Amino acid sequence: MFTCFVLFISFYNAGLSDQMLKDTFRNSPEKRWIYFADTVMGGQSEGAVAFKKGSQGQYARLTGNVTTKNNGGFIQIRKRISGVDKDIAGIKLTAKGNNQIYHIFIRTSGTVLPWQYYKAEFSARNSWKKIKIPIDDFQRSSSFLSRKIRPETIKSIGLVAFGRDFSADLYISEVSFY
Template identity: 25%
Template sequence: MSTRVADIYQARQGERSPWTAITDQVMGGVSTAELQQCERHGSACTCLSGRTSLENNGGFIQMKLEIEPSWSCGEYAGFFIELCGPAHDYNLNVKTTQLDKPWQSFRCTLTVEPQWKRFVVPYSELQAHRTDKDLDPATIRSVAVIAIGEAFDVDVCVRRFGFYR
């Protein structure tokens, strides 16, 4: 990866996290989520824990990070994120101002492992989900790590997120 990176988030002990937790309860589901500042494997991080439930047409929890337009996402080739947790697949969803429905996104699947792992995601690897639009990186407004589609105990942590050239 190029050494030209822009850190959007890097966890630090004692600092409030900009990530927010969202559950399927916004649409009648019963999944639960909690967001905490933690330390894993010697690193400060923000951790999402909870349980996804498929009851009441639910099945997701997420941690979401808003991206300010001033970051000029279109000037980068993609982003990186450092995650850790029990081995499981999570979706990484990107929202843009191009999308007008809550179920639309650009996404990819990341396999989280019990040790810290850096995922490097070129914009070209993001797949359009429930939209026919092509991703315009200049319009990115948020990114989310999502546990979705099956009932399971969620435990995933992020220590760093940013863009690269």
């Protein structure tokens, strides 16, 4: 009986791990993705996330106005994750937008302070596009962080409109590792 229980838990956890590593914004994404802006630190950016269905399937749409006033400059949605395989090569996503540059922020067990992260940018054109970003392309936000990300330490991924004054309109239909 104990052996059956251990096998059940092993398969159950393996299934959960797979679900955490790929998100197509189905089945209550608002429970997995949280929106927040620089207002948590006094900034003045405003925005929102909406989870919708369209010709591409389910997607998240991040919209708003990013402003660097009062030391601000971001809006984002973030998902907590765990159980990342140490051998992943990078992050892939399917996105479209308003021909602006957006960012992916990765936080790890080593990014202790709120302003610490690893980031990579991507361009969101006005039609759906698959984008792959190698894990080695992510840049650390501080010299206090390790130069390279150890994938098994990743604890969250953020999709971010960041760093300058602009109107954000980002659609994401899939985020996963490769």
